[in-house]
Amino acid sequence: MNASPPMPLTPGLAASAVPVAASIRHLPVNLFASVMGLSGLAIAWRLAHQAFAAPAFIGEAVGALAVAVFVLMAAGYLVKLARHPHAVSAEFQHPVGGNFFGTIAISLLLLSSLIEPYAASAAHALWTVGALGAFALAFIAVSRLLKGQLDAPLVMPxxxxxxxATLDIAVTGRDxxxxxxxxxxxxxxxxxxMLAPVLFVxxxxxxxxxxxxxxxxxxxxxxxxxxxEVGFLAYTNLVGGVDRFAAVLFYFGLFLFLVIAPKVFRPGIAFSPAWWGISFPMAALASAALKYAHHAGGAALQGLAMVLLAILSGALAVLFLRTVRLVASGQLFR
Structure with missing residues (x-):
């Protein structure tokens, strides 16, 4: 999941075997997934406040943290672009790593929802930029696929x-x-x-x-x-409510989570910024569960939604603390 996998320096010698000096050029674009995850968590807590009277300050505090992390990440990546444009170009051109530029567009879309109650004009501008970026990246992604001759091992989640990213335009654009x-x-x-199911298959x-x-x-x-789960949120916004098709999307996403979670949350997988990739899907699942529970009612669904929100909150707290340790030690930039 790393955006720019190390390439061998000489035959049989991996770059990771050579000491690497700390540099902003090693800041991975996939770390923008942290903004996605924190923004998704804030939106989930807002839904919990609206549906089940959870404390409002939690969602707003997490939202402020998401904005702060985005500002820091954007500043850092702009410095990387100015000083090491070749490294940014290499990330963008990579058949796997290039997809992570979608995390920037999704971050802008989600942040627009967070700041809209406080700065409507800025939120509308962020959403517009994020939407245009998501469309552009979808166009580039499909164009690359249709070139053909892509190695199967490069087909990655x-x-x-x-x-x-395009579904998130519908998720955040209702208002x-x-x-x-x-x-x-x-x-x-x-x-x-159309695009997400094809890629999924x-x-x-x-x-x-x-x-x-x-x-x-x-x-x-x-x-x-x-x-x-993002499809559930986008569809319910487009049609204006939760129906049986929306329920099918939610329940299948929940089934996949139950299948995948034991494969992901197991010993032996070292921590890296790649772990932030779990955050946004889990946040979308929690938000979908909260929205569906509010619609369908019942103690079981409400309990499930709150459990998923608690798991998401705990997972993101661990990811955030581990990432702060990486930054403080300088390892993130190596």
């Missing part, structure tokens, strides 16, 4: 980011007041509804017929949950 926004959300829903086929994912990228399996 990270590919789903281009489809999920956008611009005259053209409703049509843009319909276009985004159409792209996501390709990835599952690779997982079934090829060698298992390496331990370092195993956490990215959680991304398989995202098309269904």
């Amino acid at each position: 990270a590919w789903l980011l281009s489809g999920v 956008m007041p611009m005259a053209w926004a409703p049509e843009m959300t319909l276009v985004a829903g159409a792209l996501g509804a 390709m990835i599952v086929s690779r997982l079934v017929h090829r060698e298992p994912l390496a331990p370092a990228v195993t956490p990215s399996l959680m991304m398989l949950v995202a098309p269904f």
Whole structure:
């Protein structure tokens, strides 16, 4: 799941075997997934407040943290772009790592929802930029796929980011007041509804017929949950409510989470920024569960939603603390 895997310096000698000086050039674009995860957590807590009277300050505090992390990440990556444009270009051109630029577009879309109650104009601008970025990345991703001759081992769960990004336009665009926004959300829903399932099938086929994912990228399996839970949120926004098809999306995403979680949360997988890839799919699952429980009612569904929210909160707290340790030790930049 790392955005720019180390390349051998000489035959038989891996780059990881050579001491590497700390540098901003090693800041991975996939760390923008931390903004996605924290923003998703904040939105989930807002839903919990609206549906079940959970404390409001939790969602707002996590939202402020998400904004702060985005500012720091954006500043750091802009410095990387200015000082090491070749490294950024290499990430963007990589058949796997290039998909992680979708985390920037998704972060902008989610942040627009967080800041809208406080700064509506800024939120509308962020959403517009995020939506245009998501469309552009979807176009680039499909264009690359249609070139052909792509090696099967490069088919990775990270590919789903281009489809999920367009679905997030529909998730976050419901309240956008611009005259053209409703049509843009319909276009985004159409792209996501077609693109995400195609990519999902390709990835599952690779997982079934090829060698298992390496331990370092195993956490990215959680991304398989995202098309269904983000799809639930996008669909319910587009049609204006929860229906049986929405329930099918939610329950299948929940089933995938139960299947994938034991494969991801097991000993022996070292921590890296790649672990943030679990955060947004889990946040989408928690938000979908809260929204569905509020619609369907019942103590079992409400309890399930709160359990998923608690698991998400605990997982992101661990990820955040581990990432702070990486930053403080300088390991993140090596």
